[in-house]
Amino acid sequence: MNKSAIAGPSRAGSLPLVGSELALDFTNTSSGRGGLMHKEHLRSADDVVAWARHARVLTPADGQWLAGRIEHDRPVAGELLRRAQDLREVIYAIGTEIARGKRPPAESIDSLARVHADCVARARLVPYGAGFVWAWDPKEAPIETILGPVTLSALTLLTQADLSRVKQCQGDHCGWLFFDTTKNKGRRWCEMEVCGNRAKQRRHQSRKAGARPLTPPAGRGLG
Numbered sequence: 554m555n556k557s558a559i560a561g562p563s564r565a566g567s568l569p570l571v572g573s574e575l576a577l578d579f580t581n582t583s584s585g586r587g588g589l590m591h592k593e594h595l596r597s598a599d600d601v602v603a604w605a606r607h608a609r610v611l612t613p614a615d616g617q618w619l620a621g622r623i624e625h626d627r628p629v630a631g632e633l634l635r636r637a638q639d640l641r642e643v644i645y646a647i648g649t650e651i652a653r654g655k656r657p658p659a660e661s662i663d664s665l666a667r668v669h670a671d672c673v674a675r676a677r678l679v680p681y682g683a684g685f686v687w688a689w690d691p692k693e694a695p696i697e698t699i700l701g702p703v704t705l706s707a708l709t710l711l712t713q714a715d716l717s718r719v720k721q722c723q724g725d726h727c728g729w730l731f732f733d734t735t736k737n738k739g740r741r742w743c744e745m746e747v748c749g750n751r752a753k754q755r756r757h758q759s760r761k762a763g764a765r766p767l768t769p770p771a772g773r774g775l776g
């Protein structure tokens with residue numbers, strides 16, 4: 554998991570948030586899993602916090618405080634990275650099976666439920682608008698402050714959404730998950746400008762080249 558086949562800085566703090574659901578955006582901090590073009594953007598606790606700030610899981614003030622805390626508290630930093638990666642792969646395993654029209658593995662669902670229980674145990678219900686929401690204090694629960702909202706997003710998706718809209722990008726070396734909000738459920742790509750256009754280019758190239766082998770695809774250039 555920590556091995557990144559493609560070098561270069563992590564883009565955790567600037568990745569396109571195109572999953573339409575927080576939990577799916579979270580899974581998209583890695584791409585091309587299992588292949589030579591695998592990219593890993595959560596390589597440190599700093600990356601996890603950078604993504605959470607970028608995805609607005611954390612307020613700017615909480616993000617700044619948490620970044621300072623993990624700099625000085627290496628055990629919390631290590632635990633944050635490990636638990637974030639574990640949760641992400643649990644959601645990814647569930648999402649990819651749903652995208653294939655299959656029932657997600659029971660052990661992944663159980664893991665998600667356990668993480669949710671752990672997070673909720675450290676949350677408080679606070680007034681929000683006319684109702685209430687779960688909220689975490691980063692000083693009391695630095696890890697759950699990030700994982701709690703992601704887990705809630707995954708659970709809400711599983712329990713309340715039209716799961717036939719959960720899809721996986723078919724682009725080479727991508728594998729990003731997204732919730733298709735289009736009227737006709739016709740979305741195929743994480744981003745048309747990245748994976749969609751690349752596929753179009755390859756089809757065009759292959760028509761021009763006949764049987765000639767194609768140039769190897771470059772992978773998710775932006776991801």
Ligand SMILES: [Zn+2]
Nearest residue numbers: 722727743748
């Ligand atoms: Zn893609």
